[in-house]
Amino acid sequence: GNSWFSRLKRGLTRTRVNLYGLFSGGKIDEEFLENLQDGLITADAGLPASERIIGELKDAIKLKGLQTQDEVRGELISIIASLLEPCEKPLRLDQASPLVIMMAGVNGAGKTTSIGKIAKWLSGQGKSVLLAAGDTFRAAAREQLEVWGERNNVHVVAQQGADPAAVIFDAIVSARAKHIDVVLADTAGRLPTQTRLMDELVRIKRSQGKALAGAPHEVILVLDGTNGQNALAQVRQFDEAVGLTGLIVTKLDGTAKGGVLLAIAEMRRGRPLPIYFIGVGESIDDLQPFKAEEFARALVG
């Protein structure tokens, strides 16, 4: 709805200034197009995506005989939207019961917060939810998840200091017994370079299949949007280790680097990775299903 879009637009303010301000109503010349490309790069869209977008824009200006910066802006929005389109894929809630979603990412990326927000969103979709506190190492992580559980009135399976694989296994078994629709499994933050922790993540993933064949059905990497290009390496390395099915990009409200979504889309061209949600603020409703066209409009419009 309208408020959704204004929230998105407001959230993207800091990224948006890199592009929006360039449309001052002047000439469509080489300098203007160079500034646009620089704007994309400053927004952390990366060189390959920026070059492709501006290349396509130049072709369109010629082919369609675009005359005004307003027309160019419309074209830019549609080029960015088509680049992002393959990443727009709703999370399929009906693919399994319970649907098991494992969340991974580095420390502070926004995993626990996003789980809390998704739990709320799922309740709104009429789904019952169970949270699994797979970060058994940090007591604060479990407590934070329990706060989100209380807020959403959903049960949290937790056992401080236990094997995270066992906690998530138990959560899945319990969800099966209680006919819960969705299990959201938190995991401890880890860097892709921490081999032992990455091996642990592989083990956590594998043991879920023993609680329920096919689980986890979704393996979602949560990315801190303020990290910019660093996100690309994380996507590559986490995908190699555990096979990602989707992404969540958080904190787009606190950054000028929101163009990183374009860099990700470009990197995964032909093998798109869904961006299920984006985080554009700290309120519970500031986690939004990703929509390519609206994102492009909020960025440039």
Ligand code: GDP
């Ligand atoms: P985790 O270590 O990956 O579980 O990260 P947390 O969920 O604890 O989040 C780390 C910090 O980022 C917290 O202070 C959150 O409030 C904050 N955060 C998460 N998502 C967003 C977002 O979309 N926007 C903003 N501004 N802050 C966020």
